[in-house]
Amino acid sequence: xxEALRNRLALVGAGIVVAMVxxxxxxxxxxxxxxxxxxxxxxxxxxSITHLxxxxxFGRDVLSRTIHGSRIALGVALSSITIAFIAGTLLGLIGGxxxxxxxxxxxxxxxxxxxxxxxxxxxxxxxxxxxxxDNAALAIAVVYAPLFSRVARGPVxxxxxxxxxxxxLGLGAGPLRVVFRHILPNVLAPLIVQVSVSLxxxxxxxxxxxxxxxxxxxPAPSWGTMLNEGRTYLETAPxxxxxxxxxxxxxxxxxxxxxxxxxxxxxxxxxxx
Amino acid sequence: xxxxxVARILSILPALLGVSVAVFLLVRLIPGTVVDQMVGTEGxxxxxxxxxxxxxxGLDQPIYVQYVRWLGTLLRGDLGVSWRTGLPVxxxxxxxxxxTVELTFGGMVVALAVGVPLGMLSARRENTALxxxxxxxxxxxxxIPVFWQATMLILAVSLWLNWAPAVDFVSPWTxxxxxxxxxxxxxxxxxxxxxxxxxxxxxxxxxxxxxxDYIRTARAKGLPEQGVLWGHALKNSxxxxxxxxxxxxxxxxxxxxxxEEVFTLPGVGRLLLWAVFQRDYPLVQGxxxxxxxxxxxxxxxxxxxxxxxxxxxxxx
Numbered sequence: 001x002x003e004a005l006r007n008r009l010a011l012v013g014a015g016i017v018v019a020m021v022x023x024x025x026x027x028x029x030x031x032x033x034x035x036x037x038x039x040x041x042x043x044x045x046x047x048s049i050t051h052l053x054x055x056x057x058f059g060r061d062v063l064s065r066t067i068h069g070s071r072i073a074l075g076v077a078l079s080s081i082t083i084a085f086i087a088g089t090l091l092g093l094i095g096g097x098x099x100x101x102x103x104x105x106x107x108x109x110x111x112x113x114x115x116x117x118x119x120x121x122x123x124x125x126x127x128x129x130x131x132x133x134d135n136a137a138l139a140i141a142v143v144y145a146p147l148f149s150r151v152a153r154g155p156v157x158x159x160x161x162x163x164x165x166x167x168x169l170g171l172g173a174g175p176l177r178v179v180f181r182h183i184l185p186n187v188l189a190p191l192i193v194q195v196s197v198s199l200x201x202x203x204x205x206x207x208x209x210x211x212x213x214x215x216x217x218x219p220a221p222s223w224g225t226m227l228n229e230g231r232t233y234l235e236t237a238p239x240x241x242x243x244x245x246x247x248x249x250x251x252x253x254x255x256x257x258x259x260x261x262x263x264x265x266x267x268x269x270x271x272x273x
Numbered sequence: 274x275x276x277x278x279v280a281r282i283l284s285i286l287p288a289l290l291g292v293s294v295a296v297f298l299l300v301r302l303i304p305g306t307v308v309d310q311m312v313g314t315e316g317x318x319x320x321x322x323x324x325x326x327x328x329x330x331g332l333d334q335p336i337y338v339q340y341v342r343w344l345g346t347l348l349r350g351d352l353g354v355s356w357r358t359g360l361p362v363x364x365x366x367x368x369x370x371x372x373t374v375e376l377t378f379g380g381m382v383v384a385l386a387v388g389v390p391l392g393m394l395s396a397r398r399e400n401t402a403l404x405x406x407x408x409x410x411x412x413x414x415x416x417i418p419v420f421w422q423a424t425m426l427i428l429a430v431s432l433w434l435n436w437a438p439a440v441d442f443v444s445p446w447t448x449x450x451x452x453x454x455x456x457x458x459x460x461x462x463x464x465x466x467x468x469x470x471x472x473x474x475x476x477x478x479x480x481x482x483x484x485x486d487y488i489r490t491a492r493a494k495g496l497p498e499q500g501v502l503w504g505h506a507l508k509n510s511x512x513x514x515x516x517x518x519x520x521x522x523x524x525x526x527x528x529x530x531x532x533e534e535v536f537t538l539p540g541v542g543r544l545l546l547w548a549v550f551q552r553d554y555p556l557v558q559g560x561x562x563x564x565x566x567x568x569x570x571x572x573x574x575x576x577x578x579x580x581x582x583x584x585x586x587x588x589x
Binding site: 005009108111112113115116117118119120121123124125127128129200204207208211212213214227230231234235238241242245248249250252253256257260 | 287288291292294295296299300302303405409412413415416417418419420421424425427428431522523524526527528530531534535545546549550557561564565568569
């Protein structure tokens with residue numbers, strides 16, 4: 001794809017992400033109603049001027065809940081991917097730099113985690129830890145950490161043989177200093193791309209876990225939980241299912257566009273393609 | 274090739290062993306022990322009966338002894354007994370396996386049928402408006418949650434076609450047409466995200482191949498463009514797709530769980546969810562083990578096909 005278009009799409013992606021972050025930050029101010037306030041008299045109202053996205057079975061405003069849902073989606077995605085990024089990158093750095101048995105042990109552990117379909121592993125962990133927001137975040141972190149480990153390890157192996165590493169070691173730098181001060185900055189680019197793409201997947205996974213009843217618990221307005229609640233009213237109140245779904249799609253699309261643009265910007269081989 | 278096949282088949286054993294350790298430890302993640310969980314839901318028990326229960330489940334043994342015992346029964350094809358139904362876990366899973374396998378297969382067929390032609394089209398029209406539209410659409414498709422897409426499909430067909438998805442599953446051997454009617458919509462919902470992955474892969478791979486010297490040679494000897502594409506470029510460009518397909522089976526198996534839930538299909542995925550909410554741990558372990566086993570075996574098949582098609586792998 002022409003570079004200009006890709007850049008434009010990446011900008012659109014960044015725009016969606018920024019808008020979502022702003023909405024999440026200002027959710028308390030910009031939403032017309034309290035997301036958990038029940039008004040049974042207003043239950044299952046179709047979209048109108050007073051309730052732009054309609055109301056759910058408890059009379060709660062779907063627009064307010066959708067906007068507040070971005071807090072949960074972003075919160076879980078950011079916390080889980082931060083844990084996955086730190087843990088995975090650390091393991092990748094250790095394995096790649098040390099080689100030998102630490103590399104072998106870490107590699108086998110990651111292989112085991114890769115042997116599970118991601119969502120199945122997330123369901124398994126979330127189920128065992130018990131339903132809830134924190135446990136869902138932890139489950140997502142465990143599932144995505146191996147990706148970061150694998151993405152970090154390869155470049156570290158290539159970098160550790162370079163002259164600047166020998167120079168640093170020759171000047172008396174310890175292995176920790178070499179890994180974190182010298183090698184890490186040089187292997188960050190693919191990890192940053194991975195963060196953007198993983199944030200998209202984390203939002204999808206959280207939504208799926210919540211939809212299945214294993215993530216965020218009611219009455220908290222998670223997009224997945226809202227979609228679960230909308231199932232029973234699919235034909236009578238489809239707006240309960242339509243709007244939270246569009247929100248998930250837009251958020252994930254934003255991170256995907258951003259990731260695609262970042263990959264193109266940071267990977268010279270993709271330029272002009 | 275024979276040695277490669279043997280080595281690759283043997284390589285699945287440590288992976289299976291690793292998966293079994295992980296699944297075994299998974300149940301140990303539960304806060305408290307399994308006995309506490311059972312007792313917690315079913316009233317007060319004396320310390321003595323708690324001890325008896327722990328001993329009954331072998332929980333008073335060291336953890337490695339528990340694992341070896343569990344692995345022993347596993348190797349005999351015994352996945353234990355469901356706590357809620359009293360039925361053997363293995364039988365419960367086998368009776369639902371067909372639905373999940375069929376759904377995963379259906380998703381793969383949809384993904385290939387949609388993704389590969391679109392990828393080819395996009396590559397042939399590189400940097401045109403059509404290419405841009407297909408590429409953006411593929412990223413968009415990757416962003417749609419499977420369960421939401423499934424829900425919207427149900428909504429669309431019920432609104433426009435006045436048709437509700439069938440509730441009772443019929444096996445393809447009983448009534449193939451009816452089975453197809455039941456599985457088509459879920460397969461469509463499941464396969465579209467993977468179609469986007471295949472589309473992107475086919476596109477970039479075909480573009481790569483079309484820049485090779487042998488394609489220039491084919492053109493230089495006067496072969497028409499269609500002949501170059503179908504006779505020389507396509508086959509080679511599809512090889513990398515096979516590896517991606519292996520990874521995507523994992524996505525499809527995971528997606529099958531939610532798709533089964535949305536369409537109320539009686540597959541292993543729904544069984545897993547039921548087991549999770551019933552806190553039926555042997556059943557949870559069994560279903561996760563079987564789904565992961567399916568994933569590993571399908572990856573094995575994919576690798577073997579890859580080696581068959583690309584001699585550089587098996588002799589490398």
